[in-house]
Amino acid sequence: MSKATPAKYTQDYLEQLPQDIKRHLTSYELAGDFGKVEEWRSSLAKKYTDIDVWAVEDLILTRWRIICRYEHAAGAAFSRFLNGLKQGKILGTKCNNCGRVMIPPRVFCEWCFTDVxxxxxxxxxxxxxxxSLSHIGTDPGVRLDKPVIVAVIWFENTFRTLASSKTVLHAGGILHRLDGxxxxxxNVGLRxxxxxxPFEExxxxxLDIDYFTPLEAAGK
Structure with missing residues (x-):
């Protein structure tokens, strides 16, 4: 196996650079020196910025996959909400000042600036x-014959309408799937x-809520 030369390392490195950086190097006539060790040493010995001068042996390309795992703390209120879903319950918090119910729950009412x-x-x-009617499922390359219905649900008693402007002020809603x-x-306004x-799932x-369905379909 032949030994890789500094020039080969340098060429591989520059081939992987973003286009704007490559254009910058080209403006200093660096790109034309591919594969020529002595010319690379001469070109890189020039001081183009205030950064310390590069050496050819420093320009080595390495490849690796960065795996970043994050953990997000749900917090006291949202943790209680999630535990409630597992029990088949939708829990919210109620502000004693304005009377609205917040779902998902919050421990502070931004309307009244009070703790809840x-x-x-x-x-x-x-x-x-x-x-929205979506004809795209988990495989974006396959069009669904029957669309998935995705809706924003506003829970009853979590919003109100200002009589003066008919502006809707809502405090509780989630994005979920409709079926049935x-x-x-x-239509907008469908109850x-x-x-x-099932509990064991x-x-x-x-997603412990499988979907939302019209009250009429549920026999109401």
């Missing part, structure tokens, strides 16, 4: 505030309720 400590269990019923309804039957996964996740 009261917990309530919500039925899970709500309305569709907006929705045909796409052409979905829905959650359908839970729940893990303490928003």
């Amino acid at each position: 400590s009261d917990w309530v269990e919500h039925s899970g019923t709500g309305i569709v505030s907006t929705y 309804v045909e796409p052409d039957k979905v 829905v309720k959650p359908v839970w996964k 729940r893990v303490g996740s928003i």
Whole structure:
């Protein structure tokens, strides 16, 4: 096996550089020196910046995969919310000043600037505030014959409308999947309720709710 030369290392290094950096090097006539050890030594001996002068042996390309694993603390309020989902419960917090229920729960009301400590269990019923029909599933290269219905659900009693401007102020909503309804039957304002996964399949996740379905489809 032939021994790699400093010039070969340098060429490999520069071939991997972003285009803007390569253009910068080309402007200093460095790119034309590929494979010529002595010319590389001469070119790199010039001082183009305030950074210490490079040496040819420093320009060695190494490849590796960086694995970054992060852990995010859910916090006291959201942890209680997730534990509630595992039990088939939708928990929220209630502000005693303005009376609104916040789902997912928060321990501070940004409307009233007060701490919140009261917990309530919500039925899970709500309305569709907006929705989308997606013909793309987990494989972006395959078009689904029947679209997946994705909707933002506003839970009942978690929002209110200002009479003066008809502006909706909402405090509780999640993005989830609709099922048990045909796409052409979905509309903004449709009342829905959650359908839970079997208890043994729940893990303490928003996906413990399998989907939301119209109240009429649930026999209500």
